[in-house]
Amino acid sequence: MPAIGVLTLELRFEESHSLKDKRHFIQSLKDRLRRHHNVSVAEIDFQDLWQHALLAAVTVSSSRQFAAKVLDSVEKEVASQAGGSLVNAVVEWLE
Numbered sequence: 001m002p003a004i005g006v007l008t009l010e011l012r013f014e015e016s017h018s019l020k021d022k023r024h025f026i027q028s029l030k031d032r033l034r035r036h037h038n039v040s041v042a043e044i045d046f047q048d049l050w051q052h053a054l055l056a057a058v059t060v061s062s063s064r065q066f067a068a069k070v071l072d073s074v075e076k077e078v079a080s081q082a083g084g085s086l087v088n089a090v091v092e093w094l095e
Contacts, residue, residue: 002061003062004060005064005068007057008092009057009089010089011086013050013052018050029055032081033078037070037077039070040057041057
């Protein structure tokens with residue numbers, strides 16, 4: 001049975017002054033995560049708020065342990081790139 005993990009990341013952008021600032025950062029972050037971790041990434045909520053974002057990163061693997069490592073590395077990269085703006089991170093598993 002494949003393991004499907006969904007990492008939901010809530011971000012705040014205190015320094016952002018416009019939707020353009022936020023979207024530039026989000027697009028760069030999504031591209032980096034796709035490239036380095038081979039995950040699917042989407043902004044799933046708060047698209048019209050310029051200081052708040054909710055992203056989801058999804059991975060599929062034959063091993064839940066491997067999928068958990070991938071999502072953990074994604075969370076660590078987001079935390080390092082976003083600084084103090086990572087408010088919350090939650091992993092869910094789909095069966």
